[in-house]
Amino acid sequence: MLLELRNLTKVFVARGRRQVRAVDDVSLAIPEGATFGLVGESGSGKSTLARMIPRLIEPTSGEIVYQGQNLCHFSEKQMRAVRQEIQIVFQNPFSSLNPRMTVRQLVGEPLQIHRKASGASLDRQVLSMLETVGLQPEQANRLPHEFSGGQRQRIGIARALILHPKLLILDEPTSALDVSVQAQVLNLLLDLQQRLGLTYLLITHDLGVVHYLCDRAALLYLGAVVEQGPINWIFQRPSHPYTRALLDDVPSVDPDQRMLERVSLEADSFSVHWGGTGCRFAPRCPARQVAACTTVEPPLGALAESEHRVACHLAHPLLAGESV
Amino acid sequence: MASSVSPPSSRLARWREDHASQLSDLRRGLFRFARNRLSLLGLWIVVVMLGVAVTGSTWVPFPGDTLGDVHMDNRLQPPNATHWFGTDDAGRDVFTRVIVATRTSFQVGLIILGVAISIGVTLGAVAGYVGGTPNQIIMRLTDVMLTFPGIFLPMALAAALGRGMVPAMLALSVTWWPGYCRLVEAQMLKVREEDFVAGARAIGASQRRVIFRHILPNTLTAIVVKASMDFGFAVLALASLGFIGIGIQPPEPDWGSMIALGRRFMPGAWWISTFPGLFMFVMVLGFNLLGDGLRDLLDPNATVK
Structure with missing residues (x-):
């Protein structure tokens, strides 16, 4: 495993000492070379999780194990070295690039910081990276505001890739872009992964992606x-009502599938209150059935295919029966 | 013979090519600036005033009148061909004194703002970036400083330090920073949360780099705009100290002390107070108009409307 998260938790203390568990006991494992999707609606904590991995946000508890080392114990200096290998592409290409730096400076900065190159060699690397992500070398002296959203996201990707990272965290890389441009950026990411052997952690709310x-x-x-x-298990046998609802909300071009038993969620996670006991999805669950749903938090248990895990009492009738 | 150094013209050409975007931004900014007649007027006022300040002492008709000459036979002359702005109660040429005082005003204004900005930006940057207890200490101190009504604190300080230009300057410098501190702190808090700051940290930038390369440059516009508007007010504050007699001392010319002097001869000898007052008014106006224009010029994201 390239990256493992073990019981990662982040608690924000809001005003008046109200606690918000933005990330609650999350464990994941990402094999090298894989593309791991992290899906959730806004407010689900996915961006917080993404930013905790290179410790831009400090986790409250849990472990971030990267290549066998727990990053939580690293000093700021050690972290800076690790950040060469873990890079983030941010969601909003309009705010994630310093408006006062040219493309050349933006893409070259990581090399400067880590003293990897300077002068002509830096210039050469920057220009070749621009080409890699599909930008013209002549555009190197332009400022971010002269580019379109898709081009800016390419700049962000170039900036992330220039240090030859192993893991690229893509925080909703296409959600701020026009639909026509999204596909271009996604294809670029696929292409880059194949050429450079990258591992992706892709954060998104778009199940199609x-x-x-x-x-x-x-x-x-x-x-x-x-x-x-x-991915095949999740799409063919979605076992959590939330997954099913999300899948049903993906527009389909197949007319036969279109009207088939669609389950839609009406409220969003902000408007429904979860008291902290029982299943966190129960207040919105279209399939609420057993008593345990409101009293016992369902564990993330394995289904028949042991790699497929789900936290729902209905998917684990035996477990639910025992704990009620 | 081949020369190892490229001729200046091609180096300039290359520089222009490398900075094409900045130059085109600047051109667009200048275009926006030039379309606003008021900011152009402000620019003209400031440029002319600056010219007067720099060269004034070499062409004024009666340079001796700023150094202590007295012509009692010539006192309280109304404006005429020799004395364009008339003469004061010691027969000194008001025009000469007003012009020479322009230089003093510029010097003092620059120094006051220079000191105030250095202190204010440093403290504001620390408060805004570090947060927590340092922020509390710095910002509460700033609040305390800002509760003193206007000229009161520099007045007390200047009076304690003694009369003359240097104490006045010092007193104004060390009391002028809270505005900048608060401005920079607020800007830092805003810019700090921008994605590109998290981005800089994500690529491994040190704190120093994050502050100096990513955050502060993006607060620059606000500082420059405030400074250009403030300049007039700094000059005004200096004149106020002069007016109450604890600033620049005669015979050295100062708009404030000239107005104070002329007050005793109002309304008969109106010219003694009126002309320095007029210069001061025009200068403050000029810097304010310029400040407004600079805001348009410096914003990298502004588009031509």
Whole structure:
């Protein structure tokens, strides 16, 4: 495993000492070379999770194990070295690039910081990286605001890739882009992965993107994983009501599939209150049935295919029966 | 013979090519600036005033009148061909004194703002970036400083330090920073949360780099705009100290002390107070208009509307 998260938790203390568990006891494992999808709606804690991995946000508890080392014990200096290998591409290409730096400076900065190159060699690397992500070398002296959203995201990707990282965290890399541009950026990411042997952690709310790119995925709801496993299992046998609802919301071009038993979620996670006991999804669950749903938090248990795990009493009738 | 150094013209050409984007931004900014007649007027006022300040002492008609010459036979002359702005109660040429005082005003204004910005930006940057207890200490101190009504604190300080230009300057410098501190702190808090700051940390940038390369440059516009608007007010504050008699001392010319002097001869000898007052008014106006224009010029994201 390239990266393993063990029981990672982040508690934000809001004003008035109200605690918000943005990420709640999340464990994931990402094999080298894989594309791991992390899916959730806004407020599910996925961006917080992403930023905890290179410790831009400090976890409250849990372990971040990268190549066998627990990053939580690293000093700021050691972290800076590790950050060469773990890079983030941010969601919003309009705010993630310093408006006062040219493309050349933006893409070259990581090399400067880590003293990997300077002068002509830095210039050469920057220009060749621009070409890699599909930008013209002549555009190197332009400022970010002269580019379109898709081009800016390419700059962000170039900036992340120039240090030859192993793991690329893609925090909703396409959600701020026009639909026509999204596909271009996704294809670029696929192409780069094949050429450079990258491992991706792709964070998104778009299951279509996950299906297109990922090998495995985890669904995050209110900071906790409710279902995870290989992508085929999740799409063919969605076992959590939340997953099913999300899948039903993916527009389909197949007219036969269109009207088939669609389950839709009406409220969002902000408007429904979860008291902290029982299943966190129960207040919105379209399939609530057993008493345990409101009293016992369902564990993330394995289904018949042991890599496919789901946190739902209905999927584990035996477990639920025992604990009621 | 082949020369190892490229001729300046091609180096300039290359520089222009490398900075094409900045140059085109600047051109666009200048275009926006130039379309606003008021900011152009401000620019003109400031440029002319600056010219007067720099060259004034070499062409004024009666340079001796700023050094202590007295012509009692010539006192309280109304404006005429020899004395364009008339003469004061000691027969000194008001025009000469007003012009020479322009230089003093510029010097003092620059120094006050220079000191205030250095202190204010440093403290504000620390408060804004570090947060927590240092923020509390710095910002509460700033609040305390800002509770003193206007000129009161520099007045007390200047009076304690003694009369003259240097104490006045010092007193104004060390009391002028809270505005900048608060501005920079607020800007830092805003910029700190931007994604590109997290991005800089993600690529492994040190704190120093994050502050100096990523955050502070993006607060620059606000600082420059405030400084250009403030300049007029710094000059005004200096004149106020002069007016109450604890600033620049006669015979050295100062707009404030000239107005104070002329007050005794109002309304008969109106010219003694009126002309320094007019210069001061125009200068403050000029810097304010310029400040407004600079805001348009410096914003990298502004588009031509």
